[in-house]
Amino acid sequence: xxxxxxxxxxxxxxxxxxCMIIDIIRAVKFRTREWMLLFLYHTLIFLSALYxxxxxxxxxxxxxxxxxxxxxxxxxxxxLIILLQYIREKEMDSKRYRSLILIPxxxxxxxxxxxxxxxxxxxxxxxxxxxxWMLLRETVKGGLYNKGKxxxxxxxxxxxxxxxxxxxxxxQTWVLSCFFFDDSWTNPFYWSDIMLSISYILFIPxxxxxxxxxxxxxxxxxxxxxxxxxG
Amino acid sequence: MNYIENIYICLAAPLLVAVLCLESYRRRIIxxxxxxxxMCLLSSYINTxxxxxxxxxxxxxxxxxxxxxxxxxxLLPVIFYLLVFEPPKNRMAGNxxxxxxxxxxxxxxxxxxGNDTSNIQHLLIRGFGTGTMHVVTGxxxxxxxxxxxxxxxxxxxxxxxxxxxxxxxxxxxxILVSRTGVPAYIGYMFPIVTVIAxxxxxxxxxxxxxxxx
Numbered sequence: 390x391x392x393x394x395x396x397x398x399x400x401x402x403x404x405x406x407x408c409m410i411i412d413i414i415r416a417v418k419f420r421t422r423e424w425m426l427l428f429l430y431h432t433l434i435f436l437s438a439l440y441x442x443x444x445x446x447x448x449x450x451x452x453x454x455x456x457x458x459x460x461x462x463x464x465x466x467x468x469l470i471i472l473l474q475y476i477r478e479k480e481m482d483s484k485r486y487r488s489l490i491l492i493p494x495x496x497x498x499x500x501x502x503x504x505x506x507x508x509x510x511x512x513x514x515x516x517x518x519x520x521x522w523m524l525l526r527e528t529v530k531g532g533l534y535n536k537g538k539x540x541x542x543x544x545x546x547x548x549x550x551x552x553x554x555x556x557x558x559x560x561q562t563w564v565l566s567c568f569f570f571d572d573s574w575t576n577p578f579y580w581s582d583i584m585l586s587i588s589y590i591l592f593i594p595x596x597x598x599x600x601x602x603x604x605x606x607x608x609x610x611x612x613x614x615x616x617x618x619x620g
Numbered sequence: 621m622n623y624i625e626n627i628y629i630c631l632a633a634p635l636l637v638a639v640l641c642l643e644s645y646r647r648r649i650i651x652x653x654x655x656x657x658x659m660c661l662l663s664s665y666i667n668t669x670x671x672x673x674x675x676x677x678x679x680x681x682x683x684x685x686x687x688x689x690x691x692x693x694x695l696l697p698v699i700f701y702l703l704v705f706e707p708p709k710n711r712m713a714g715n716x717x718x719x720x721x722x723x724x725x726x727x728x729x730x731x732x733x734g735n736d737t738s739n740i741q742h743l744l745i746r747g748f749g750t751g752t753m754h755v756v757t758g759x760x761x762x763x764x765x766x767x768x769x770x771x772x773x774x775x776x777x778x779x780x781x782x783x784x785x786x787x788x789x790x791x792x793x794x795i796l797v798s799r800t801g802v803p804a805y806i807g808y809m810f811p812i813v814t815v816i817a818x819x820x821x822x823x824x825x826x827x828x829x830x831x832x833x
Contacts, residue, residue, distance in 0.1 A: 433785050437788055448683070460787065
């Protein structure tokens, strides 16, 4: 781990810490599961980045490479999948989309590529491909449902867009890490990694829109109820 | 050399007698504490076995293997209790904490026997730090078990996610306390600060909500 890695990771830690603070404030204010899930997602990424940073700074070459960092990063997708699934269940019907079949082909083809080019661990890449399949499936499904419905107010579309940008940047960073190895700022991997860190922020306004929309709807329906009972 | 089985027997004997004598919830508390200690003993065997299989040194094993093994093992008695006895939700958090306390107590006893016990300040910080860390990680996992999600697969995925939070938290704690001086003290304060933050949010939730509005 070089100094640029540590610096990059410090930027990530700073950004995710801000996200966590915003999440917990919103979770206390609204007491909704969406904010809690986003808080857990950011917490797991933060702890994984902290583990990586501590490992690099305090242990260095004394210990072997950290598999716990990978575990934390991959399992963090689970919270994002649960969040997307939770929101989709509330807003969507169970329509089937044939184009979703392409997703596992893409994720597993990429996993094979990573195993071949970066000599990565097979099990780790397979688990990652499985999780990315689930995440992309939820993202694309939500995106397809929202397509063509711009006349109406579908606040969740921002969350699917944020999730898609995150998935894209994640794959871009992984691909770049296979081909660029130099430890300088000219390496596009570092810039992609910074963009990936910034993409964590995108989930906050997206979830904020969904929660505020739901609160407004709930207030509206309770007002109608009270008017009906009053009349 | 420490024979932790012998230490375990000495500590477990009075608790086993207490299990036979007590009734109702008091018995349950003692059983969970005993199971926490048992899980700590089994964890140390599994840690040693895995470290030998993968040829890892003590430091790598403590930051890579032991957090995973310990958090999973700590969860097993609670899962058994949940699946077999199907208790009401309000009992779950207390039982998890009791398992964590039993686990931390046995771990501390083994640490005391293997290390210098003359510095009371260090032992005080270590005792509070490790004990609190096990309670924090137990509570994090319990959030998922406490039926936060309605569907079974969501509950399983959520619990796995929370278990991973506990593992990574534990691993970060282990990295910090594996060093000496300032990093170790930061490590011991890490769970204490987490618990204080959680208690503040819990106690002043209504006031905080008004403040943020």
